[in-house]
Amino acid sequence: MLVGLHDGGTAQRKVFHAVNGIILASCCFWFSREEGTMVLAPIVLFVLLSEIVRKFFPAINNMIAAMFGPVMRAHEMNKFSGALALRLARSLACTSSHDDCWRM
Amino acid sequence: MLAYVGIFFYLAGSLISWYFFSKPIAILSMLYLGFGDPIASAFGIAFSTPWLRASNGKSLLGTLAATVVCTLITMACFNNPLILECGPVSNPLQWPEYVRWSVAIAGGVAAGVAELSMFGMVRDYLDDNAIIPVVSSLVLYLTTEALGHSL
Numbered sequence: 001m002l003v004g005l006h007d008g009g010t011a012q013r014k015v016f017h018a019v020n021g022i023i024l025a026s027c028c029f030w031f032s033r034e035e036g037t038m039v040l041a042p043i044v045l046f047v048l049l050s051e052i053v054r055k056f057f058p059a060i061n062n063m064i065a066a067m068f069g070p071v072m073r074a075h076e077m078n079k080f081s082g083a084l085a086l087r088l089a090r091s092l093a094c095t096s097s098h099d100d101c102w103r104m
Numbered sequence: 105m106l107a108y109v110g111i112f113f114y115l116a117g118s119l120i121s122w123y124f125f126s127k128p129i130a131i132l133s134m135l136y137l138g139f140g141d142p143i144a145s146a147f148g149i150a151f152s153t154p155w156l157r158a159s160n161g162k163s164l165l166g167t168l169a170a171t172v173v174c175t176l177i178t179m180a181c182f183n184n185p186l187i188l189e190c191g192p193v194s195n196p197l198q199w200p201e202y203v204r205w206s207v208a209i210a211g212g213v214a215a216g217v218a219e220l221s222m223f224g225m226v227r228d229y230l231d232d233n234a235i236i237p238v239v240s241s242l243v244l245y246l247t248t249e250a251l252g253h254s255l
Contacts, residue, residue: 021138
């Protein structure tokens with residue numbers, strides 16, 4: 001178990017969660033679908049790849065855990081983290097803000 | 105079990121939100137995700153009463169807190185002229201009061217219940233970060249359509 005790792009309920013993780021929600025909503029508000037896609041899609045792809053890589057390479061997993069340990073749940077050390085889900089949700093919601101794609 | 109299988113369900117759910125919901129609904133659902141989930145967790149920890157917990161460990165008080173907060177977030181958005189910048193189909197500022205409260209409560213309850221609904225295989229494979237925006241978006245959309253005031 002890595003030092004500094006917490007399992008649920010840390011203040012840092014909740015603040016991180018709320019700040020991400022605000023950033024996400026702001027992105028949806030201000031940016032068009034194209035802008036959101038251009039900026040966030042590469043970030044999401046990078047995060048997705050890093051999540052896959054850390055699954056198979058313990059050294060990389062430890063490095064990511066050292067950086068994001070305070071905002072990760074203990075069980076997320078060995079599986080994909082909620083941070084990825086949050087970033088993906090943000091990216092995809094922002095991309096939905098294009099005028100022509102608001103509704104179906 | 106592959107722990108990362110859930111991400112694919114998450115992607116599918118997010119893509120559904122992306123394609124099917126409007127900008128105001130997407131913003132509301134992301135605010136639910138940002139505030140409802142941490143507040144539910146904080147309340148669940150602060151008021152850790154065993155008999156008020158569901159079998160999946162989720163606190164009913166936490167769910168109630170998330171519901172109230174998400175309802176208030178929705179009303180705050182509906183009362184803010186900035187929402188017009190999102191290009192809603194109809195103007196929430198001109199909706200009857202009962203419609204605004206109905207939509208706000210529906211959205212809040214959806215976010216709270218989505219948080220609470222992490223049972224069994226759903227919990228094994230999905231993250232509530234994925235469920236909350238999709239479910240709340242769907243409920244907001246259906247509620248506004250049912251009440252004749254598209255968002």
